[in-house]
Amino acid sequence: MKNGNEEFYKNGRRPFRKYQKLGLPGLLAVLGIMLLVYFFSGNDEDVIHTNDRHVVNSFEKYEVKLDRHTDGDTTQFIFNGESHSFRYLIIDTPEIGRNGDKSEPYAEEALERVKEVLGNAEHIYIEFDNEIKDKYDRYLAYVYADDVMLNELLVREGLATVRYIQQPNDTYLDILKKAEKEAKANKRGLWSN
Numbered sequence: 001m002k003n004g005n006e007e008f009y010k011n012g013r014r015p016f017r018k019y020q021k022l023g024l025p026g027l028l029a030v031l032g033i034m035l036l037v038y039f040f041s042g043n044d045e046d047v048i049h050t051n052d053r054h055v056v057n058s059f060e061k062y063e064v065k066l067d068r069h070t071d072g073d074t075t076q077f078i079f080n081g082e083s084h085s086f087r088y089l090i091i092d093t094p095e096i097g098r099n100g101d102k103s104e105p106y107a108e109e110a111l112e113r114v115k116e117v118l119g120n121a122e123h124i125y126i127e128f129d130n131e132i133k134d135k136y137d138r139y140l141a142y143v144y145a146d147d148v149m150l151n152e153l154l155v156r157e158g159l160a161t162v163r164y165i166q167q168p169n170d171t172y173l174d175i176l177k178k179a180e181k182e183a184k185a186n187k188r189g190l191w192s193n
Helices: 023-040 107-120 150-156 173-185
Strands: 053-056 059-071 074-079 082-088 124-127 139-145
Touching: 059 082, 059 107, 074 124, 082 150, 107 139, 107 150, 139 150, 150 173
Parallel strands: 082 139
Antiparallel strands: 053 059, 059 074, 059 124, 074 082, 124 139
């Protein structure tokens, strides 16, 4: 006749017997180590450590300060106390002429528009998508002057095209495509000819 407790035993042993030897302090120590490994493992290069984090329109944005302009789709911002290059996600503006080369059409206009909008902004924010940096070690971001996304503004005004779409950095792709369609329909900037 079977004892009622026998169904809980396997091979004549009580379950979790090896853990009972640890006692409560030992079990808590094992759980603590597991939690530490969980929270501190992984690639830390994608973790942002800053006190300038804000939630704007339910998305995490980080406040930055303007350092200097590079061209219409790249700007140097002070982020975490240092100057870093930021490439505007999913857009491309015409290239500024360097070393005596002539600028592409609308390159100067795009740069001047960025200078104007950022210069008039009370606050400048950047928002990351899934991948934070590119192969050139530039931060990849959506840039906001107060509550206006500069990426979208440049496309809507025909000063930038939707380009360099690389998943998973495509959160606002539909918005930017819609802005480009509007710019084309209204023959703005690059689409004026």
